[in-house]
Amino acid sequence: MNNFIFDVLTDGPLYESTFRLAAILAFAAAGEWVAERAGTINISIEAMLLGGHFGAAIAFTASQNFGVAIVVGGLAGMAIAALQAWLSHFLTADQFGIGLTLNILLLGLAAFLQPSFDLNTRLAGVLSIPLLSQIPLVGPALFGQRWPMYLIYGLVPLSWWLVARTNWGLEVRAVGEDPQSADVSGIHVNARRRQAILYAGLLSGIGGAVYLFGQVGRFESSNIGGKGIIAIAAVIFGGWTLRGAVAGCLLFGYVDALRLNLPTILGYSLNSQLLASLPFLATVIVMMLFAKLTRQPVALARPFVRGLK
């Protein structure tokens, strides 16, 4: 048993795999965190990731340029977010119904349209940061990745700064806590929520694109398969703080990496169903233990209609 723990803790590829899996979750989770602080839950984060993934694949096939493809991926995520935002926070249709439908729609659309495009994508180049990537164990994982992965280092702090340090972020938080008061003080509640969802779409779209160029290299409509839901779980797991959400992403990424790597690299086997269900199990337990302590946005998942409580 001691041997097992030692092997797991000193396995370099495991850390790299963890970081890669956690990064894709973190893109989506950082976006979803902003949206949830505004009081919305977007199950369609899954569709936004897939939209970014697919959009980036098409754009790269056409342009053979990673930068263009990542931008297009972000825009594709935003387009889906716009649909979700317009339907759920302009027309006030049920946000879960819309999210669910968009997930089904996008999965079907990507699978249906994929054969009509002759997709031709590849992985981006590895960019090792000198010195930092020499740190034993975690160095290659954190600083020896394919270059699109490094976007996460900019986008997570940006999300924090937007929410915690700007007027817009203050209004977003107000809208998520007490929409009635925010409305009375002149904040356009549903507009702020729509903008927060758009931001979530942008980040998830970029995340989907980065996943394509930083990790898988080839588009498959099944690539995203549940990552968006795990990102939502990470936000909840982190008690609606960004550092908590990132910690959740790292933990769930680690668990996923264990599930994928244990049998092949290390020759151990652990119950894969248990590992696959751990993100959800952990989140349910954390919510059960801390639901009364953590400050969930008060108006979370509650649609805002003026004059109604």
Added chain:
Amino acid sequence: MSVFWHSALRRPKFGRDQQELALLYLACLAFSLLLAMLLIHLSGSSWTRAVNALVDGAFQNPGRWGETLRRTAPLLVVATGSVVATRAGIINIGQEGQLLIGAMGGAFILTLVQPGSPLMLLLGLAVGGTAGAAWAGIAGALWYWRRVPIVLSTLLLVYLSSQIAAYTLTRGELLLNVVPGEPNRLLLSAKVAPESRLGIVQIFGNRFPLSVPVALATALVFGWVLARTTWGFRLKALGLNPRTAQRAGIPGVRYGMSAILVSGATAGLAGSMMLAGGESQYKFSSGFASNVGWDGLLVALVARNSPLVAIPVALVFAALRSGSTFLSVAGIEAVLVDVVRGLLVVALFIPPAISELRRKRRAAAQLTERT
């Protein structure tokens, strides 16, 4: 009709709002179908062939409408349960998991007790319903005990349930059917005992299991219960305003819990009826739910929480499902159905929302005129 006075059919005369709503529905449906046709055209297939294949597969070919009815049953049962929860103001979005757990619970009786008997069938369905209710009950208990939002817990429990189901299919002493001398790559349970299967109704060469009349009865009974009994009235009061309901002496915990248990039980019953009714050759697998739970929830949302309206909506959803099997034969990707269904649902969400928005704007305009 007047029984369902709270539904979309509430206002007796076909007034301006209704005309507008009907027009909006028509326009949105036409637009979404046009979009679907365009997609099929762009992908290089002919949309007339696609439509023909769908209609053939859902109704026209021999035996197909029986297949469509068979698929309608679980959708309708799940949708009815969702309506009950929503009526009480509880957002249960975990039907997919509750259905899977229900089917798993049923499988423990239906596939393991050999030879079966009609009594075992009833027991299996009861266990399935109870398992679904218990799975939903976890979310309810977490809400009333620890204030964990039901939306989040039911969503997370879906993904937990699929792993539990997968686990029971890795163990021979649980549900896995170990065939001696063969590698167990398929991870399937044994077949439901022939004596424990649901009866098959045969009309004009169309065969469907008894789950169809059961589903219809469930929808009608709950439609009546919600509209005409004290329980239904109190659930509605709770859903409209929990604080007022409490002031009026309605015990929120008990009624809320009963609503979520009923919605879980219906989903579980739907799952075990699918198993006993011949879904995936009477064998349980970890992918058994195959989105029926999600679809049932969408049926309830599209039907705007009326069990009566859910009946035709479930039929349309089921027709798309049974029609899809003919698409691939016609050389068109069967996932097209997912696209069509997605577009259709979005199209059906929009009209009531727009109509509501316009009604409010008109009311606000009237208010400013008066002041």
